[in-house]
Amino acid sequence: MTRPDHGAEDPGTPVVLELRDVDKHFGPVHANRAVSLSLRQGSVHAVLGENGAGKSTLMNILFGVLTPDSGEIRVHGEPRTFATPKDAIAAGIGMVFQHFGLVPELSALDNISLGAERTSWGLVDRDAARAKIEDLCRELRVELPLEQRVSALTVSQQQRVEILKALYRGARILILDEPTALLAPQEREGLFDAVKRLQQTGVSVLFITHKLDEVELLADDVTVIRHGAVVARHRVGTVTQDELVADMVGAATVALSRTERVPLDVAMAVRELTAVKANSSSLQEIDLELRAGEITGVIGIDGHGHQLLCEVLAGVRSPAGGEVSLFGVPQRRWGRARAMAAGVAFVPEDRLTAGVAKHLSIAENLVANRLGDPLITRFRFIRRQASRRHARVLIEQFDVRCRDELQPVGSLSGGNVQKVVLARELSTDPRVVVVCEPTRGLDIAAIASVHGRLAAAADGGAAVVLQSSDLDEVLAVVNRIVVFRDGRIVADVPNRDDVDAKVLGALMLGAARPEAA
CATH class of the missing domain: 3.40.50.300 (P-loop containing nucleotide triphosphate hydrolases)
Incomplete structure (x- = not known):
């Protein structure tokens, strides 16, 4: 049951983005259920929920990666349809995904300007790109070795590259999807400082998280999603952590x-x-x-x-x-x-790169350490029905939120990827x-x-x-x-x-x- 809306919009602050009754199915899975939320100019709006609650699906719809089954997106009051990320970028929306999409062999500068290069007489004008990027760095007060290859950068530096990449393309609405999931605690403060400076320049931020302390430290408003539906809206400061926990999981x-x-x-x-x-x-x-x-x-x-x-x-x-x-x-x-x-079981720190084969199914990943088990393999071939039965048991035991055991692991949320790794290793x-x-x-x-x-x-x-x-x-x-x-x-x-x-x-x-x- 939805709580009373403590987060009623400030009538003096314009709404720059609004989602109205957005719905999305993946086969039998109802990922988003008539989700509505609004983002005020220059504010940070946290979208809070468990892994698999539908947060990332909603943001992918907003960025044009996915198409909603129904519902409406409004930017500055105007209805918009995003068939591709290019459409969202043109509307001033940028997104920093939890797992970055950078080209490791290219420099930070070239990654930021890639696909939006400035040209002069038909040639890429790197000096013009550098000047604009350096202006953005000064505005956000971040330091970045622009000529260094991305593969040599730390995770927090790569995240800055992604943020600058969005701003370079003119984003005034920025989506940060679980931005601290891969950061060490000491790196988190640098991100928070950058977000606060973005606010000061009028950029509006949708901050996807499941961490209650981040909501309190950074957000102005919070919308809580559970099982794909909005269950609560609050202005930060009017709600306790215990109430937010109850909103997220249905009980303390x-x-x-x-x-x-x-x-x-x-x-x-x-x-x-x-x-x-x-x-x-x-x-x-x-x-x-x-x-x-x-x-x-x-x-x-x-x-x-x-x-x-x-x-x-x-x-x-x-x-x-x-x-x-x-x-x-x-x-x-x-x-x-x-x-x-x-x-000896092992759960690596980088679960997506080192923990799973992301292009293979959940079932295939869950038997990767059982290829010598005669119940799973025969004559070096995987018994498909046996492996699927094995996967279904572990999916239920570890509460992996997915369509079915044949879903590619790479399409799961980060938290559910971790559950797959843990299920495989501990089983x-x-x-x-x-x-x-x-x-x-x-x-x-x-x-x-x-x-x-x-x-x-x-x-x-x-x-x-x-x-x-x-x-x-x-x-x-x-x-x-x-x-x-x-x-x-x-x-x-x-x-x-x-x-x-x-x-x-x-x-x-x-x-x-x-x-x-």
């Missing part, structure tokens, strides 16, 4: 709680482990034991070795030296195939589970579900390794915390009540070790 979500566990035998150990990765700190003679029945958190500033450790544990990256052992047995020629055979009852940023981009209900799955794996006797940049998540879930700096372990502490984010932050930054640790 139970807070995270950590279970005290008695660790069992050593499941996995590394001795004098060294490893090297380009553009990252090397691992320098790491000694670490991971015990069955325990969740171990590994944390650090990006590039200080904790992510590299997870890749080595999972066999994705080979060690340069030292020893990896499983249940006391040293492992030779350690790699991903050997790790999988030994029962084999692994002995060791290595998960990197498992809840990044997930909504409140999905986060609780993931934490429950990891707890169940530990309770079942698996050694669980959780790498996360969210210190609140680490403190809420793990039993033990290992802190990395400069490729070395600088602390290995039990997760006690006197260990908090301040203590961990000091350890990560190399400050004097707090007494609590």
Whole structure:
């Protein structure tokens, strides 16, 4: 039931964009149900909802990627029809997708101007493009190495490229689809500063998210979507987080709680482990034991070795030296195939690139680690009906929001892609589970579900390794915390009540070790 509209429009502020009763089906799936919302000039309007609630579908309709079954789009009061993104761009609408669409081999400057190049005497005028882009950078107060290849840029820099690309084409209405899903916490502030400066220049922003703190920090208005329909509208400041949670999931979500566990035998150990990765700190003679029945958190500033450790544990990256052992047995020629055979599950940080084959179906992705299972394959061929039955069970268990098991994984929302990866890896009852940023981009209900799955794996006797940049998540879930700096372990502490984010932050930054640790 829709709450009263606390977000009634300010009559002194013009509405630049309006959606009226927008409806969209994908076969039997009703993705958007008569959705209406309006965006005021110079405001940030948050669209809040769970993964699979229909937020991205709605934005794709607004940007001309999808065509609505019914409903109306109005820009500055005029009805508009967008058959393609080109039509939306011509109407002054730009969109920054969660997964960027940049050309890695081209420079930042060429990516920004690509398809909208300025010409002089029939030749591309890069100087004119540079001058305009530099003006935009000064206006937003962002720094960007324009001649550097996009492949060499950080995720936050690539996001700036996408925002500048939209503004370069004249966007005055900007859609940001889950813009912080791939950003580290420290990179989020830079994005928020840029959005606030966009507001000051009169740009209106639709901010798609499922994070309540982002709504409070950035938005003026919020529309909540659940199961494809608008269930609430609010002016920010007139609603509590508990009310927004109830709007999103239909009931208040139970807070995270950590279970005290008695660790069992050593499941996995590394001795004098060294490893090297380009553009990252090397691992320098790491000694670490991971015990069955325990969740171990590994944390650090990006590039200080904790992510590299997870890749080595999972066999994705080979060690340069030292020893990896499983249940006391040293492992030779350690790699991903050997790790999988030994029962080591791995959920990578970059789920879309490294976690799935995005052009294959959900069913095909869910059996990718079972190709030696005679119930799934026969004579090296996949038993299609068996694989589809297997997929349907996991889709239901992990609440993957999709049309059916034959839908390509690449067409799912980021949160649902993560559910597919988790379902595949945890369905084999692994002995060791290595998960990197498992809840990044997930909504409140999905986060609780993931934490429950990891707890169940530990309770079942698996050694669980959780790498996360969210210190609140680490403190809420793990039993033990290992802190990395400069490729070395600088602390290995039990997760006690006197260990908090301040203590961990000091350890990560190399400050004097707090007494609590």
